Amino acid sequence: MAFEKKRATSKQDIPTASLPDIIFMLLLFFMVSTTLKEFNVLVKFTLPEAEAIEKIENKRLVAYVWVGKGDKIQIDDSIIELKEIGEIMYAKRQSIPNVIVSFRVDKDSKMGVVTDIQQELRKVHCRRINYSARFKS
């Protein structure tokens, strides 16, 4: 008995028309999952430089406080008064319990304003802070 090889009669192409869609889905996934929250920084500041700096791996935990020239304090997208900090940070800690407050302070500022902010933060138990600094090269 002769064995005959069965051959498929249909075409042997893999349909590639949907490949770009799959790749576009990938692209969209990456675009959505990366957090690129840009803030409208309203204050002027230059960060200090330091050597022994650490990276904040989890950006979602970070809340920023800017202190610019003329001791202007900015949180989120608006310039605020010192006494408002407590309230805002309390709300932030409600949504992110282990929030890290990143201080982006102009290097020519005085410590007075920084100390004041720290005192306000301590009152609402936001105790993890980070003095933002650039790497000294």
Place this chain on the structure above:
Amino acid sequence: MVSFKKRKKNPAEIPTSSMADIAFLLLIFFLVSTNIDVDTGIGLTLPEWTEDKPIEIKMGADRLITLNINEFGDVLLNNEIFPVPRIRENLIEKIRSKIELPAEKKLVVSVKTDRKTNYNLYIQALDQVKAAYFQVREEYSLSKWGKKLVDIKDNSPEEKELREKIPITISIAEPEEVK
């Protein structure tokens, strides 16, 4: 007579196999061109807030190092004017000698600033303190596990041991009442 032949129908197809490559190129372009800036800085934990006056804890002079930075830009290490770039080497010796001591005998660095102290100077001084601790930790991990500090993962037993042996205790002094 000219015969009008009906043209044979060709299925009109656009080659789509290269579309995926184009999309890939786009993906790679976006991946490369977005610069995700990493937040870097000096981490610190503030002391807990107390309504009433903080309890004064007497500490031996061998444990406590005070770092005062006043409004004129002088940095005082244990009440002596000290150049900022040399704080690190001064501290390293002290941290190193306390690695094997129990937790209640480890070094505490108390940083105190004035309201008019320059912020940059404060960061430079704090940086020196941190750098000293990091250097001792690096030496310890290199000699014990042959690992660099960056290769030690968070929450690993090595990291826990480092924290236990060389804890970074930087105390931010309570600001004085404004007179």
